Amino acid sequence: MGLHESEVRIIEATNPPPRYARGWHCLGLAEPFRDGKPHSMDVFGSRVVIFQDQAGELHVIDGYCPHMGADLGEGTIEGDTVACPFHGWRWGGDGKCKEIPYCTRVPPKARIKSWPTLEENKQLFIWNDPEGNPPDPKVRIPHIPEVFDGNWSDWIWETVRIETNARELIDNVSDMAHFYYVHGARAKSFKNTFDGHTARQIMTGKPRPAADGSNMAEFGGMKVEIDELYSDACYYGPSYMIDYLKSLVSGMEVQAYLINCHVPIDHNSFHLHVGLMVKKIEGLPQDANDQIAQLYAKGNRDGFFQDVHIWKHKRRIDNPLLCEGDGPIYQLRRWYEQFYVDVKDIQPDMVDRFEVVMDLTKANQLWDATEEKEPADA
Numbered sequence: 476m477g478l479h480e481s482e483v484r485i486i487e488a489t490n491p492p493p494r495y496a497r498g499w500h501c502l503g504l505a506e507p508f509r510d511g512k513p514h515s516m517d518v519f520g521s522r523v524v525i526f527q528d529q530a531g532e533l534h535v536i537d538g539y540c541p542h543m544g545a546d547l548g549e550g551t552i553e554g555d556t557v558a559c560p561f562h563g564w565r566w567g568g569d570g571k572c573k574e575i576p577y578c579t580r581v582p583p584k585a586r587i588k589s590w591p592t593l594e595e596n597k598q599l600f601i602w603n604d605p606e607g608n609p610p611d612p613k614v615r616i617p618h619i620p621e622v623f624d625g626n627w628s629d630w631i632w633e634t635v636r637i638e639t640n641a642r643e644l645i646d647n648v649s650d651m652a653h654f655y656y657v658h659g660a661r662a663k664s665f666k667n668t669f670d671g672h673t674a675r676q677i678m679t680g681k682p683r684p685a686a687d688g689s690n691m692a693e694f695g696g697m698k699v700e701i702d703e704l705y706s707d708a709c710y711y712g713p714s715y716m717i718d719y720l721k722s723l724v725s726g727m728e729v730q731a732y733l734i735n736c737h738v739p740i741d742h743n744s745f746h747l748h749v750g751l752m753v754k755k756i757e758g759l760p761q762d763a764n765d766q767i768a769q770l771y772a773k774g775n776r777d778g779f780f781q782d783v784h785i786w787k788h789k790r791r792i793d794n795p796l797l798c799e800g801d802g803p804i805y806q807l808r809r810w811y812e813q814f815y816v817d818v819k820d821i822q823p824d825m826v827d828r829f830e831v832v833m834d835l836t837k838a839n840q841l842w843d844a845t846e847e848k849e850p851a852d853a
């Protein structure tokens with residue numbers, strides 16, 4: 476006899492929220508947009524065009540021309556404007572049509588949306604706000620001084636299109652157990668702190684031991700010994716995470732900053748940007764330092780694709796069935812909701828400080844026992 480419906484757990488899922496999150500969203504490194512061409516990009520269910528004016532400032536305006544709908548990204552930059560490829564109308568960074576080459580009078584309605592922009596850490600951001608308010612100065616993207624001090628590698632940057640809703644990515648902040656099963660890294664300590672517009676995860680750990688009991692790990696295609704993993708990863712708003720990483724890689728201390736950020740394309744896909752910079756190790760020649768940075772970037776990239784594989788095959792779930800060993804996923808999702816409601820509807824439990832330090836003694840004992848039975852490399 477089967478179980479009655481009321482006795483089995485049913486997965487529930489509603490559609491993703493109908494709006495896009497309020498906050499700064501990164502469009503990638505700023506430099507590639509400075510090549511003298513307009514660039515279009517699909518974001519927030521529509522298209523924008525990014526271009527640089529003569530003073531060097533980057534602008535982001537609606538990407539389709541309201542005259543007859545052409546893609547401004549196919550046009551050219553003329554002075555401080557983008558010239559439409561279809562009939563040559565010229566659009567300024569403020570979204571106003573500045574000139575129509577075959578007509579003296581510009582219609583007063585010739586105006587499109589101009590997005591507030593920000594450049595920080597050599598990256599370009601736009602502010603999305605369904606209510607149309609200007610950026611809140613309290614939620615500015617933090618400045619990372621190390622980006623500019625010359626002791627670190629350049630950003631190694633990669634953008635991938637992911638076909639799922641961005642909440643899947645956010646869930647990672649509290650999902651302690653997946654690090655072991657998906658990424659082969661064992662958490663020794665795990666802490667979440669949600670506070671205002673920030674959600675932080677501090678984790679220490681080590682790779683799952685190999686068959687010989689060592690910490691040898693496959694990293695970027697090379698076998699290295701990794702130990703003393705420390706990761707302090709924090710979301711600033713709905714889409715921009717800075718992760719400071721420190722570990723011993725074959726006995727050498729390696730420090731890195733990982734940027735994990737995204738911008739929605741629509742409700743079921745997003746551009747994922749992964750940027751990594753690594754601190755140069757003193758006394759090592761430049762090419763050795765470059766190699767370490769590339770190796771590290773590759774290792775992290777491989778890690779992301781382990782998540783991507785899961786997302787590809789999983790379904791949306793609003794009522795995860797949690798156990799004591801799981802992190803505060805419901806609380807995290809409540810924090811995330813603040814970006815999807817009007818500012819006046821933000822509730823205290825979305826933004827109040829909330830901290831959980833997980834006790835991983837039991838998990839580690841169980842993992843030890845499992846590994847004795849079936850070593851990772853066996």
Ligand code: FES
Binds near residue numbers: 540545559560
């Ligand atoms: S469609 Fe852009 S100028 Fe006509």
Ligand SMILES: [Fe+2]
Binds near residue numbers: 647657658
């Ligand atoms: Fe992950």
